[in-house]
Amino acid sequence: MKRKISDKDKKDWQNFISSKEKLSNKDLYLSNNDIKKKIIKTIDFHGFSLENANNVIGEFIIQCFKKNVNKIIVITGKGLRSKTIENPYVSKDLSILKNSVPNFIKSKPNLMKMIKKIEEANMEDGGQGAFYIFLKKFKE
Template sequence: MKKRKNTPEIDKRNWDEYVKNPRDIFDKDLESNKSYSKSKIYKFDLHGYSLLDANKKVKEIILSCSEKKYTEILLITGKGIHSNTENNTYVSISLSKLRYSIPEYISSENDLSMRITSIKSAEKEHGGSGALFIKLKKM
């Protein structure tokens, strides 16, 4: 891009005014989290985690969020379409996916299940079947 040597004064004023108050630029993260602002929701993406690592992280998240008075947790699990469990005959395809194993893990851990009100698939705008909403009890 070639830089102009003599920028007209009106262009300079327009630019200064625009920089002070940019109307058509927005923060995508703030915009996408507007629906979360009404309650305290913790969001975490578990893509790339193994089952064992994901379970450890979920336990850590639930205990921490319960302590910090969050009301909900949104866990992004993905839909498992890139999982390579089909190649291992000793692994159950449906049970190896995080979206199935996480609720099972939580219900098997008393210190976690006592903190949970419900676990359900997220609404479509929050990830649908590739995400879980966990509602926490008020402690």
């Protein structure tokens, strides 16, 4: 089915093709400015204990900060298979690493000095079972 082209669209097209103004190559611009500058690292804590995850994340943040990593994707899992029912001091509704790792980071001023923000990850990066850490730029 063919649609009728409006007079406005015809006029806009004529203005576009008769224009002497050069168009910039957006692909070149994106590859030079955005892609090269964005460094993303991922760490997966599936199978880690709480103590081990907290020890590893602190060191990982420091290393990434010094390497000018922009974003860290931290995969904790949703905690659905955690054996929390056996421990009366932990709620079975609370996923251990999912909540405690961000809380551990927020409780450490030396780590928070390197961090812009912490937020839940998008679905393609793990959704509720992951979170992002956006780092500040490292200045020597």
